[in-house]
Amino acid sequence: MTSLTLALDAMGGDHGPHVTVPAALQALKLYPDLRFILVGDQDQIQPYLAQSGQDITDRIELRHTTEVVSMSDRPVHALRCRRDSSMRQALDAVHRGEAQACVSAGNTGALMAMAKVVLKTLPGIDRPALVSCLPTINHKPVYLLDLGANVSCDSDTLFQFSVMGSVLCEAVTKQPRPKVALLNVGSEEIKGNDQVQQAAQLLQHTPQINYQGFIEGDEIYRGKVDVIVCDGFVGNITLKTSEGIARLLIHQLKEGLTRGFFVRMLAKLLAPSIQSVLKQMNPDHYNGASLIGLRGIVVKSHGNADETAYLQAISLAVTEARRRLPEMIKQRLESILLDINS
């Protein structure tokens, strides 16, 4: 296996190097062929490297910068005034071919804007989309996009997302003609706003996409379709709501199972079984969303990810880099777009 280098925006996210660096160290132990370019403030990063042996630190290149993109920076501002930031430099490293993928837990809007300018979109794609896999009732993951890179989307953008989602799913799962649906407030044809109505019209006339119609929120987790498309406002809230309710249920269950001595004892005995279910549903185990439609790999971690969750995002970047995802998407996209336009 050839060596793989990831560029890490070490300062991004709520916890910065406190989470990103220990997660990177874990990843280096997990993947012997992996190397990192850590971009950020060396004074903050160095203390976390002090405990590691030379065999590990030899695989890390530290690129010092004190500039960071803050969570409240507007995308346009970040683009113009944060050229030395850890986020920008991590993307630049991918653009220059020094790294095969970039991971950041920073400001989503800024990451999207910078990635679009630095890495450029694939031919036929106007805007990159943030996509992630969610668990379903039949254990077959579903791809949901956009998750917040584009808060407002017209029907053309939703159409492009459907094509990208379909291509991504086919490329990763090897499943031919993945089922694609639009997220809507009802499954009937008359339902929804203008954007989804018009996107549905476009998809109905595109035989290259296995379009299944509208799908409602409660069907996301049923595993009936492989790709679900919505605008970034709806997608972001859908994903975060799911995390919120999963945490609430886990909390209530823990609370309910510690009332009374007998219940507490039984619950302790059952703990491994309950834990294994909760682990499957724990949002931290689904951390890492890919910014697709670009000529390079960018993985966005949750801002509040802990070490375990951030490691998930790194692992996702490793998988996508090994599979050369952008090239796969580009090839398939070209043949579909050629078909559609001919």
Add this chain to the structure above:
Amino acid sequence: MTSLTLALDAMGGDHGPHVTVPAALQALKLYPDLRFILVGDQDQIQPYLAQSGQDITDRIELRHTTEVVSMSDRPVHALRCRRDSSMRQALDAVHRGEAQACVSAGNTGALMAMAKVVLKTLPGIDRPALVSCLPTINHKPVYLLDLGANVSCDSDTLFQFSVMGSVLCEAVTKQPRPKVALLNVGSEEIKGNDQVQQAAQLLQHTPQINYQGFIEGDEIYRGKVDVIVCDGFVGNITLKTSEGIARLLIHQLKEGLTRGFFVRMLAKLLAPSIQSVLKQMNPDHYNGASLIGLRGIVVKSHGNADETAYLQAISLAVTEARRRLPEMIKQRLESILLDINS
């Protein structure tokens, strides 16, 4: 306690009289002062009444009609061409004062359009909103609106929903100055689309509303605020996604706790504790959303509600009718709007 009459759209929903009539019969046993006007096809309704004693059937008035609003009827079409429908006649009964509230599991868009025309909105309100209470981690319910009555909302509408939500919460919970937030893709001021950005501006300049800023999807269930406002597209998908993930978790838990003899035995002993948690989280126990901002009470049940869930919707209508909710909202709204406009 004075007698209370509810008008039921007996044909509405996926299951029609098969669910609505048995739920009504249960409600009559539960509430001795309750009466029903059941609107629908007598040939389909009668068989469900055959087993009941005269003391029960005496409290039911059956209004025969064969016309129904279908789930695929566009609101405008329903309004013009379904004047004899069970939904329309149930609303008419409230308008004429024959019933104090109406319950329907039918087409949301049609119900909203008909209710607006038949019952009219309160002074200062342009569009009614669908609102429901959700459970939170600190056991204090949160009001979420709009849940699907208005798929597209401008900032003025979001502002009116905030005022209505605040007034509703204050009226029902007696809590002064409920905390109101706008649902958004981030908590920072720069986040979101034009509608939420402009609605935030309006709310920041309205001291009568205890506006708390933006809230993200994963915070809905944390109980930090009392009222959360969004457009009907986002609200509907948020609510249904929550139901979907709750069902998935319950399913996984049941599956996980039946693997192996020992685990199955322990799980059986723990069943009452687990059940009581799952019951709290079961979406069926939160069935029934109120269409507020009207001069009458309209409760919308899930289309696919079963008997237990439909009974929840009836109970909600009973509570709101007893509290004379529209009058309470009207009074409070007038004083706030007077303040704002002066």
